[in-house]
Amino acid sequence: TERPIGIDDLSFSTTHYRLDQDVLASRLGVDAAKLHTGLGQDAFSVPATDEDIVTMAATAAQPIIARHGPERIRTILFATETGVDQSKAAGLYVHGLLGLPATCRVVELKQACYSATAALQFATALIARDPGQQVLVLASDIAKYQLGSEGEPTQGAAAAAMLVTADPAVLRIDPCSGVYSEDISDFWRPNYRTEAVVDGKLSIDAYKRATREAFADYQRRGGRYLDQFAAFCYHQPFTKMAYKAHRHLLEHAGTPGPDGDSRTTTDASDSATDAADLDAALAATTHYNRAIGNSYTASAYLALASLLDHRKDLADQPIAVISYGSGAVAEFFGGTVVPGYRDHLRTTANAHAIARRQPIDYQHYQRLHHESDLTDDADRKIEQQTTAPYRLAAIADHQRIYEATI
Numbered sequence: 338t339e340r341p342i343g344i345d346d347l348s349f350s351t352t353h354y355r356l357d358q359d360v361l362a363s364r365l366g367v368d369a370a371k372l373h374t375g376l377g378q379d380a381f382s383v384p385a386t387d388e389d390i391v392t393m394a395a396t397a398a399q400p401i402i403a404r405h406g407p408e409r410i411r412t413i414l415f416a417t418e419t420g421v422d423q424s425k426a427a428g429l430y431v432h433g434l435l436g437l438p439a440t441c442r443v444v445e446l447k448q449a450c451y452s453a454t455a456a457l458q459f460a461t462a463l464i465a466r467d468p469g470q471q472v473l474v475l476a477s478d479i480a481k482y483q484l485g486s487e488g489e490p491t492q493g494a495a496a497a498a499m500l501v502t503a504d505p506a507v508l509r510i511d512p513c514s515g516v517y518s519e520d521i522s523d524f525w526r527p528n529y530r531t532e533a534v535v536d537g538k539l540s541i542d543a544y545k546r547a548t549r550e551a552f553a554d555y556q557r558r559g560g561r562y563l564d565q566f567a568a569f570c571y572h573q574p575f576t577k578m579a580y581k582a583h584r585h586l587l588e589h590a591g592t593p594g595p596d597g598d599s600r601t602t603t604d605a606s607d608s609a610t611d612a613a614d615l616d617a618a619l620a621a622t623t624h625y626n627r628a629i630g631n632s633y634t635a636s637a638y639l640a641l642a643s644l645l646d647h648r649k650d651l652a653d654q655p656i657a658v659i660s661y662g663s664g665a666v667a668e669f670f671g672g673t674v675v676p677g678y679r680d681h682l683r684t685t686a687n688a689h690a691i692a693r694r695q696p697i698d699y700q701h702y703q704r705l706h707h708e709s710d711l712t713d714d715a716d717r718k719i720e721q722q723t724t725a726p727y728r729l730a731a732i733a734d735h736q737r738i739y740e741a742t743i
């Protein structure tokens with residue numbers, strides 16, 4: 338029998354600052370309940386000027402390297418849509434900061450919020466060839482929209498780091514997965530912009546359709562039925578989106594399974610609108626994203642971390658991950674939580690990463706928002722703000738200079 342492959346360790350980091358949605362609500366003159374209940378967001382992470390996707394990714398990966406050592410890592414896959422360079426992979430800075438082996442391939446992957454899932458699937462294929470190696474998957478992003486735009490309350494920032502191995506301690510990834518792609522302009526960021534362009538309503542519809550189609554593909558390929566999963570870890574641009582998408586899936590997942598049985602259709606009518614069922618499937622996955630905001634590629638994996646940290650009963654349970662990246666690509670895959678998984682979680686560190694952020698007022702947030710528009714064509718030194726272990730220290734001769742702070 339083949340050895341299982343999947344996530345052996347999962348860690349995340351976020352930023353030094355946070356903006357509470359209440360601050361934004363009073364500034365925008367909108368009802369705070371729209372943001373807390375309507376979008377399902379309480380706050381979002383705001384990077385200090387010496388934080389970026391590299392410092393967040395290094396901070397997320399550092400405890401994984403401390404626990405497992407760097408020796409067996411032969412590949413680093415860095416997923417992001419907040420790239421800091423058009424040529425050099427951001428993972429190389431992390432490789433240097435963490436002292437990872439020279440006998441390692443390092444690349445960056447892009448497809449909006451989806452590419453960490455591609456990275457995870459590529460990692461499983463590499464390990465199937467050589468089960469002795471480990472792959473470090475990094476997903477790091479900063480969600481930034483224009484001040485005063487509809488998207489502003491759905492900003493955020495975080496990095497997830499995952500060690501992918503044979504005989505994983507946390508999640509065995511099933512070989513079966515479903516995918517869907519379509520060329521659509523629901524959300525994108527042209528090279529000359531630091532902020533995304535988005536058609537919010539179109540993006541929500543595109544997300545729902547892509548989820549439904551990816552699941553239909555999954556079922557045609559012999560995947561599990563919806564009611565067999567203990568929980569669903571959705572990409573969460575705002576946590577309410579997971580509820581919208583899951584309700585849509587329950588209502589439309591009528592594609593017959595390989596044996597012609599379409600159990601999901603008949604069950605759907607009973608449960609689709611049942612809020613308690615939706616909560617049972619989703620609530621535990623939303624705690625981190627509700628506090629951090631959209632972290633694009635990292636979001637679905639923060640949902641996974643939240644689920645594992647908040648549910649004690651998942652040993653041997655199948656769970657689903659649903660990844661959506663505008664543009665658009667979606668993937669639906671399942672996995673089984675490994676018995677003993679709780680001994681490998683980082684629950685305390687995760688709570689700390691969220692609680693330690695400094696709340697800022699609107700003026701401070703606005704200043705940071707403007708400063709993050711600066712480009713790298715002028716040399717500058719950057720004062721230390723973050724208390725994270727790595728920071729961006731300067732721009733010199735068009736190079737980004739990172740340093741360890743401890």
Ligand code: CAA
Binds near residue numbers: 370374524
């Ligand atoms: N109390 C409670 N709820 C309230 C309320 C109140 N006082 N006032 C409004 N609401 C509810 C609304 O009813 C609505 O809920 P439903 O969708 O369930 O009807 C919710 O609050 C949001 O209200 P609006 O639809 O009016 O919100 P909006 O038009 O201002 O913007 C948005 C919402 C389109 C998501 C916008 O924030 C946006 O464009 N965000 C960026 C794009 C995005 O996140 N898209 C998600 C899918 S694409 C993707 O997933 C990729 C990615 O990461 C970007």
